[in-house]
Amino acid sequence: MExxxxxxxxxxxxxxxxxxxxxxxxxxxxxxxSGPIEVVAxxxxxxxxxxxxxxxxHHGGPDQAVYAxxxxxxxxxxxxxxxxxxxxxxxxxxTTEGLEVNGALIGERWQLxxxxxxxxxxxxxxxxxxAGWLGExxxxxxxxxxxxxxxxxxxxxxGAVRAGDPVRVLHRPAHGVTVATVFRxxxxxxxxxxxxxxxxxxxxxxxxxxxxxxxxxxx
Numbered sequence: 001m002e003x004x005x006x007x008x009x010x011x012x013x014x015x016x017x018x019x020x021x022x023x024x025x026x027x028x029x030x031x032x033x034s035g036p037i038e039v040v041a042x043x044x045x046x047x048x049x050x051x052x053x054x055x056x057x058h059h060g061g062p063d064q065a066v067y068a069x070x071x072x073x074x075x076x077x078x079x080x081x082x083x084x085x086x087x088x089x090x091x092x093x094x095t096t097e098g099l100e101v102n103g104a105l106i107g108e109r110w111q112l113x114x115x116x117x118x119x120x121x122x123x124x125x126x127x128x129x130x131a132g133w134l135g136e137x138x139x140x141x142x143x144x145x146x147x148x149x150x151x152x153x154x155x156x157x158x159g160a161v162r163a164g165d166p167v168r169v170l171h172r173p174a175h176g177v178t179v180a181t182v183f184r185x186x187x188x189x190x191x192x193x194x195x196x197x198x199x200x201x202x203x204x205x206x207x208x209x210x211x212x213x214x215x216x217x218x219x
Contacts, residue, residue, distance in 0.1 A: 005099035005167040007112060008071045009087030010035050012051035020132025027052030028133045030088035032095075035162030039116055041065065041155040048093055048161075055129070062154055063121045063203040068094040069150035070101040076148070081136065091130065092150060099167050101151050102180040107173040107201025109156065116159030117170065122206055123149035123183035149183045175199050185210075190217060 011030035018026045027046075038049040045053045047065035069092035078085050087095035099110075108120040126149075131139035143149070177199050185192035186209075196202060196210045 005169075006097055007094055007161060007163055007165045007167060008097040009095040009163050010037050010048070010161055011088030011093055011095065012037065012046075012048050013088075013091070015052040015054050018129065018132065021055055021129045023055045025054045026129050026133070027054050028091040028129060030091050030093065032087050032163070036160035037162065038158070038160050039066065039118075039155060040158045046093070047155050051093065058127065063205075064152040065155050066094060066118055066153040067092045067124060067150060068096055068099075068101055068153060070099060071095050071097045073102065073148045073150070077146075080142075081134075089134075090150065091133070094161070096167060099169075102148050102183075103178050104151055105172050105175070106177050106179065106182060106199050107171075107175075109170040110153070111168045111170050112161050113159060113165035115157060116161050116165075117155075117157035118153040119156050119201070120179060121152050121154050121201070121203055123151060123179045123186075125149070125183075125186065144187050147180055147184050147187075149179065151179045173199075173201060182206075193217070 009032040011032050013027040013030040015025045015027050016029055017024060039047045041062060042060065042065050044056050045060040053060035069090050074085050104120045106120055110118050126140045126143040175198065177195055181192060182196060185196055190213065193210055193214045
């Protein structure tokens, strides 16, 4: 599938102290790097070489190895935030341009550059570390209501990535369930949960959560 999409920025972060995380430190302050940056399939932590993830219970690992956010969606937040926004400000590893991130299908496969292949897994769910980092009152609620969460990805084929690399969508599953749909189902619109039951590309932990919540609603 041909595309004009590309990686606008590759962003990595170092561990810094914070009062907004249970573990006392965070790597959410991602800064653009020139690259190329090696990307591997991690057992835990981040897939990007040199990128810190501190709260390993809730972030990183095979199914949250890379976090992508669309530049177009990031710019859309600027008027509400009342400030300029730049790549990495939401803690994303990849700031993309020309790519429908929230409209991507769960299980969709992307090729970045010549060899790196990533697969869309789940949306980002906002946490208090994110809110504390931005310093915005009611941020978790505001971010949730907007339903533009960005996407986590797993690494299918390791490789290197750098700003300017083209992004090609290699495959789109037939189920039609998008990142935004999963986010809405898991947050403000639980009536959408049954749509997620037959999406095999969702991580097993997410599928089990969906099964339990669907059963509870049925009961």
